[in-house]
Amino acid sequence: MKHAYATASGPLPVLDGLDVSVPTGTFAAVVGPSGCGKSTLTRLVAGLLKPDEGEVWLHGERVKGPRKTVGMAFQNPVLLEWRTILDNIILPLEIVAPRMPRKDRVDRAMELLEMVGLTGFEDKRPSELSGGMRQRASLCRSIVHKPDVLIMDEPFGALDAFTREDLWQTMRDLRRAEPFTAVLITHDLRESVYLGDQVIVLSGRPARTQYVMDIDLPEDRALDVLYTPPVADMLHILREQIKIAQGREEGGH
Ligand SMILES: Nc1ncnc2c1ncn2[C@@H]1O[C@H](COP(=O)(O)OP(=O)(O)OP(=O)(O)O)[C@@H](O)[C@H]1O
16 A cells, blocks of 8 residues: 655655555554644545545445544543533444434443443543543543444553553453454554554554564463563564664665
8 A cells, every 4th residue: 555645845655565455353453653644544444534545445335435434542532521422422323323212322332331441431521531431431432332342542641650541451351242353553662462362563654564474372461471481572562663663764764
């Protein structure tokens, strides 16, 4: 896949030679140097941008424009303050399933709230919740309509380290409860290994697929797995790959 942005000083090539494949039901973590084109990749997968060359396919269908069956989560949860947490979570269902009875929508949202430990907060406003709780609610909203793919652009980036690790566990619990295909953009290598079935390292801009690591850890991994020798080895390899990616960028390619 290839993509360049039109800028005042001419085209800015952002992706060139990017080839990513995420099997249905698996979790891909994408890492790479700052500014290499990771967010651009998410916009292409969501159908918000069209690649100059190449194609994006989702569940056997070519992506030609924005899709309703994509879930998105960002660093800032962007919950609507004039809606309760419950009504924020059911928002995608109002768009994707307008004829679904309210009771079914509420049941679905309550089921997710329970999975992320937010039962009892459904009638609160977003500002009454902590940052970590808001991000939990945002995760519920991003999967409430059972999207084909969940795209996350650094959803845990703004949280403190302990809250972030809690959210990693919540994410794994959610996936065990209802498997979905996910693409996570992150700057955190530990996060990529803990959450990913594969970690994709992008090169410096213009980004291509530089390295792919399959993560072979137990399905029910606990956070402690991050402190074991096999994971230390994986993190070491990924760090080396990031350094190579940064070097390529500095080389002015
Ligand atoms: N709409 C746009 N028009 C022009 N240039 C853009 C546009 N969006 C992004 N860029 C440029 O494209 C490059 C890649 O941006 P992108 O946001 O995809 O990178 P990123 O890897 O997500 O960055 P970071 O890791 O810092 O979040 C950057 O140099 C950015 O300035």
